[in-house]
Amino acid sequence: MKKYLCLGCGFSYDEARGLPEHGIAPGTRWADIPEDWVCPDCGTPKSGFEMVEIPYHEEARPA
Amino acid sequence: MSVRFILRAGERGYSYLPAAGLNASYVAGHPDGVITRHSSFNFHEYQSGIPGLGVMKVFGDETFTPNGTGYNMHPHHNFIIMAFVLGGALTHINTIGKIDELSADDYYVFSAGSGGKHSELNIGGADLQVIYVWVLPGQLLAPPSYRHGHFDRAAGANRITCLVGDEPGALPIGQTSKVSRLLSDGGKTHTYRPSRANGFYAFVLEGEADIAEATLTRRDSIALEDEDKIEIAARAAGTDMLLVETKL
Numbered sequence: 001m002k003k004y005l006c007l008g009c010g011f012s013y014d015e016a017r018g019l020p021e022h023g024i025a026p027g028t029r030w031a032d033i034p035e036d037w038v039c040p041d042c043g044t045p046k047s048g049f050e051m052v053e054i055p056y057h058e059e060a061r062p063a
Numbered sequence: 064m065s066v067r068f069i070l071r072a073g074e075r076g077y078s079y080l081p082a083a084g085l086n087a088s089y090v091a092g093h094p095d096g097v098i099t100r101h102s103s104f105n106f107h108e109y110q111s112g113i114p115g116l117g118v119m120k121v122f123g124d125e126t127f128t129p130n131g132t133g134y135n136m137h138p139h140h141n142f143i144i145m146a147f148v149l150g151g152a153l154t155h156i157n158t159i160g161k162i163d164e165l166s167a168d169d170y171y172v173f174s175a176g177s178g179g180k181h182s183e184l185n186i187g188g189a190d191l192q193v194i195y196v197w198v199l200p201g202q203l204l205a206p207p208s209y210r211h212g213h214f215d216r217a218a219g220a221n222r223i224t225c226l227v228g229d230e231p232g233a234l235p236i237g238q239t240s241k242v243s244r245l246l247s248d249g250g251k252t253h254t255y256r257p258s259r260a261n262g263f264y265a266f267v268l269e270g271e272a273d274i275a276e277a278t279l280t281r282r283d284s285i286a287l288e289d290e291d292k293i294e295i296a297a298r299a300a301g302t303d304m305l306l307v308e309t310k311l
Contacts, residue, residue, distance in 0.1 A: 003203070005141060005199070006140075007120060009137070009138055009139050009140065009142070010139045010140040010141035010142035010175055011138075011140045011141075012140060012141055012203055012204070041138045041140070042137070042138065052199065052203075054199065054200065054201070054202065054203050055202055055203070056202060056203045056204055057176070057177075057202040057203060057204050057205035057206070059177075059204070059205070059206060060177060060202075060203060060204030060205070
């Protein structure tokens with residue numbers, strides 16, 4: 001499970017968490033998100049995201 | 064020593080962002096207002112092809128015309144956004160609840176963390192000149208924060224002053240990256256000692272300096288890696304530089 005970050009605004013996508021509020025189920029692989037999907041916050045195209053290996057802050061980890 | 068790249072002032076990406084037309088909701092100000100931006104890095108969009116240096120993704124040299132030009136309120140997450148004001152006045156407004164006024168040699172660090180919006184405005188009567196630097200955070204979705212700093216020219220003369228990073232008197236950002244300023248009378252050599260594991264980026268705001276056998280003039284920059292001692296020979300009086308040490 002990988003994490004991706006929007007280089008336009010910093011919005012992060014986590015494959016493990018998905019984006020249920022945007023219709024993407026937890027566990028959805030980045031490769032399975034449509035190529036015409038854009039950042040829900042700023043509209044940057046999917047190609048403008050970069051894979052990151054950054055841990056969550058303790059307040060953002062699962063309980 | 065290894066030179067990653069040398070980037071001349073004229074080789075940087077260039078954006079001209081008028082406050083009218085397609086940008087009208089993004090760029091604040093009256094219809095004649097405009098932001099000009101010279102970008103050292105490019106998100107793979109510009110011709111020079113430099114995507115950044117380690118965790119540093121943006122180094123933008125920007126000018127906002129007077130009387131209201133700027134960026135309207137817009138969202139961020141995660142990125143640590145810094146502004147270093149060179150001239151004019153910047154009004155920063157964010158959703159942490161901070162409204163700040165910054166003048167020449169003031170700077171801020173806005174950590175967007177779990178989510179925050181900001182607006183950047185030049186409500187003054189003169190051009191605003193500002194450098195924006197974005198770095199990736201040490202942790203995702205941290206509580207948002209905002210801190211304000213000031214570079215003291217008298218105390219900072221002829222030495223390297225750490226503005227941001229894990230140093231006494233600097234604004235902390237929770238990772239190993241640092242931003243420093245060098246102000247020199249010229250004819251002097253200044254030594255910066257980065258961690259060998261980090262990258263190093265030097266940008267000439269004003270003046271002229273030699274680094275790694277390259278002569279850099281106004282708005283030129285150089286990136287080095289695998290080095291723990293960097294000699295900066297300031298050639299001109301009033302040589303003024305931003306130095307960024309970045310986690311690779």
